Amino acid sequence: MFSVVQLHFLPRDDDLHDFCRRWQGRRRLLTGVKVVRRVTRERSARLFSLIDSLWPPVTPLRDHGNTPSVSAESSVEPAEEREAPPLYAPPARHTLRDILQGEHKTRPCSFVATVLYKRKMQSSDVGQGEVWLVLTDPSLQEEEEERRAERPCRRTVALCVSTSCALTSSVLESLDSPAAGRMSFRDVIVEHGVLLCVEQSVVGTCSSDPADPDGPEPPPLPVRLDPLSPEVTPNSVCSLSGVIVGVDEAAAFSWPACNRCGSDDLETSPDPRRTLRCVSCKSSVDKPETRIQLEVFLSSSLSNCTLKVKLQPRTITSVLNAAALEGHEALMMPTRGTCERRINS
Template sequence: MFSEVQFQNYGLPEEGLEQYSKKWEGKCCCLLGMKVLQRTTRGRSPGLFSLIDSLWPPLIPLKVHGQSQDSQEIDGRVPAPSFCYILGACPDEKSVEMVEEPEPQVLDLYLPPVVHSLKTILQNVGSACRCSFNAQVIFKRLQVENGARCGTAVFSLYVTDPVLQNAAHHVPRVLQVVVTSSCILGADVVDAVRNALPCVIFFRDAVKETDKIICVERTVLSLQWSQQYSIDGVDFTQMTGPVKLDELDSTTNLNTLCTVKGTVVGVDEDAAFSWPECNRCGNGKLVESPGDTGLLYCRHCHQPVTEPVTKMELEVFLQCPWTQHPVKVKLHQETIASLLMSSNRDEGGYELECVLGKEVGPLSCYVRSLATHPSHKIGLDEIRLS
């Protein structure tokens, strides 16, 4: 029988989830003062039972309840339990007591996480099944995504590992991991994702879908990536060079990363514009300086801007070798500057036609739109990988 114990106000911010996991996981404990909150089933709690299924069957042989230890063991193919008790614990550490000398068969009930490479998960783990892995996060993107399984997505992480980077073309080199608001991640993980990419994260008990992995309720993200239970021997010290992405082609999916190269055959003039930014703080909403000095003024710095930085937005159409339909790419600032560097500029700015016929790429891109009917349209955003 499985039970889930819920702790309220247990001081996790002070001591941390990692310390509690090391203290209790795989140990024999006596739970005191438990209160039965709910008896739930697969239909009511599919996420909980996907986790239970990943722990089934136990390592010790199954026996018929109520019969002696010498009775015939049940076939190991017996289905996992169909119900689970949700227990509530008192907000007191004394409600959990370690058993110093447990019976050996009790310890055999513990099934440690199996940490696979991303390639193994893609090829061998079934859809809607739980999986654990270490991965290097190379890019993040905020998004909101509604669905029965996903809930509300906070952001997407794009991850890889040395095995994927060196794999053949039948598996992607980078995988999307959707992080929802219901999973467990500490402030250190959030800070690393915001400010320290690339970084290696341990994803425990995530759910594999057809073309991505989802971090849902009871999924845990940690910076202390695990080699203890890794069976594929992934060594992240091998990832010393630039990350390789798959080239854009007819098999590329929406919301993935890819590289693209081609010839500029058109410019979206309606989407092209430029604006000045403060060279001190990057504020892009400058106003005219008071006193009719002809200068711009930054309300963030509270100072005139004597040397504003010109920022530009430019979307071009690329003709790529693999398709007859142009691919639309929203270019990064550095690429725009490189394209316009050799072009003539007058008082009105650049002539957009000056970029026609120029070769660009390979560019690292995010696939933001993908349509084949009624017309073939692909929209990419150029990105910068750390």
């Protein structure tokens, strides 16, 4: 029988990794612990798959009944031992290719990967809600000739960080950053081909030092992506090429934003010049930046169908500049107080 126990609180969030390094694979004597809950295989298959990977059961486990709980503060002391317990198996690090091509059963895995994209499923801050990450590593970025020699494998993989996974402050800061970066993932659950970070998983950041033994080199840039196909699953990142055949006029508009803080919460100043004022940073906005939203219809080779795509700001600028150079006719775009030009479909 296994129990989840409550220990003392750590002074800082980032002490968790140091705490794990000092405890992992060690024998400890716990006194005065408080049993928060008892678990069985039927109630928590994910936890027991992790336990089996650390201590493979020699004989079937038996239920020995209930034991009394002690509500006093926890006390932990190192037990006397000269070597690591023989039954303990430290987590083995795998590549994403090994994980994707492995057995399709619930099991824990550990790896280092580059985070290409982050998507919050709710409007709350990172760490307060479910987050989807798109990952890759050198094993998924191999050349086509190397990939053909083995079973086909996609270039990226999605991972869900659930709200039950405890994240340190350094990890939260990294997930809040728009830049790609390497991160380590330990005891991630593979369930029905999906990667899940749950309460037993540990997420950490990796140093940018190329000599750092804690992780492989980041994949070469630009990162290779799989082309869009009917087999692409939700929350995936893929490449798409085609010809713009139309513009969704109902979704196309532009608006001014503060050139200092980037906020679009602007109001007209009461002064005679009628200049704009940023409500967020309380500053006057003489030369506001122009933000544009544009959704286009794209004709691609994907089963001869037309796709609707929402363009990123840099792509919109590139498309508008290309249209201006080619001398395309332009129309007025709906705006919030300003007018901009857009491509005529």
